Amino acid sequence: MAERTGFLSTINPLLKIGLSIVLTALAFVFKAVWANLLLVAVLLVLTFTSLRVRPSQVLGFAAFLIFFTVLSGLLSGNWGYASLGGVRLLVLLLPAPLLAATTPPADLVRAFQAVRLPAFLVLSLMLSWRFLPLIQQEAQRIVEANALRGVDLARQPQRWFSGLFTPLIFRMVSFADEVSIGLETRGYDPDAPRSTSRPLRWRRGDSLFVCGTLLWLAAVGYLEWTA
Numbered sequence: 001m002a003e004r005t006g007f008l009s010t011i012n013p014l015l016k017i018g019l020s021i022v023l024t025a026l027a028f029v030f031k032a033v034w035a036n037l038l039l040v041a042v043l044l045v046l047t048f049t050s051l052r053v054r055p056s057q058v059l060g061f062a063a064f065l066i067f068f069t070v071l072s073g074l075l076s077g078n079w080g081y082a083s084l085g086g087v088r089l090l091v092l093l094l095p096a097p098l099l100a101a102t103t104p105p106a107d108l109v110r111a112f113q114a115v116r117l118p119a120f121l122v123l124s125l126m127l128s129w130r131f132l133p134l135i136q137q138e139a140q141r142i143v144e145a146n147a148l149r150g151v152d153l154a155r156q157p158q159r160w161f162s163g164l165f166t167p168l169i170f171r172m173v174s175f176a177d178e179v180s181i182g183l184e185t186r187g188y189d190p191d192a193p194r195s196t197s198r199p200l201r202w203r204r205g206d207s208l209f210v211c212g213t214l215l216w217l218a219a220v221g222y223l224e225w226t227a
Contacts, residue, residue, distance in 0.1 A: 008050045008102040012206045013111035016103060019213060020095040026220070027091040032227030033080070035220045036087040042216055043094040051101050065089065105130060106198075114200050127179060131172065138171045139164065 008016070023039065030036055047053065065086055073082035108129060112122040146153055146163050153163055 007205070007209075008046060008098065009104075010203070010205050011102075011209050012200060012202065013099075013103045013107050014114065014200070015206060015209060015213075016099050017111065020099050022217075023091055023095050026217075027088045030220070030224045031084070032224045033084050033087060034227065035224040036084065036091055038216075038220050038223060040087055040090045040094070043091065043098070047094060047098055050098060100129070100132065107200075110198065110200050131175070134175060135168070135172065139168055142167050142171075 023043075026039065027036065030039075068089060069082050069086035072085050073079045076082060105126065109122060109126055112125060117125075142164055143153055146159075151159060151163060153159060156163075
């Protein structure tokens with residue numbers, strides 16, 4: 001998924017992080033299918049309006065979701081419970097790419113600093129955040145390199161360890177080593193005082209986002225209560 005300039009990219013990162021946590025909790029608490037479907041519907045609208053999603057990604061994710069739901073139904077014998085599980089899975093998975101693709105790294109750092117997190121923890125979270133897209137890019141390059149050699153990893157799972165995971169692990173270790181050397185050569189001190197030229201501020205868009213979110217969650221709660 002690629003970022004697209006939109007409303008969510010201007011929202012305070014702390015609000016988006018808080019909403020992601022709330023949605024994760026609600027996915028486990030709410031038991032009504034219609035309540036979870038309303039959560040999914042709004043998340044899908046935000047996803048397609050905020051991100052550039054390729055058709056292949058939609059088809060792949062839909063196939064995975066159908067497989068998960070059918071497998072759950074066959075194993076449990078309860079198709080209603082299986083459908084609820086599939087919808088819950090969507091609620092759990094959709095907020096993460098939305099948050100990642102609509103939050104610039106600099107804004108994320110300012111959000112962590114605003115809540116007074118220790119500097120070493122901010123650095124750790126930031127590096128982890130930056131490594132996620134790197135892992136995806138490197139995995140794609142490795143898959144393409146194997147395809148050029150005539151190895152189709154999608155149809156040869158026995159080659160995943162030697163053809164994908166091993167080179168990916170070595171590449172990530174190399175990235176980590178380069179980052180640590182870069183921090184040392186620049187004299188990085190996590191305990192040194194820091195300031196920011198663009199501190200986080202509450203904007204009108206944040207107020208609208210909060211109001212819309214409260215109305216959305218109230219409607220979801222009503223569906224859960226009346227179910």
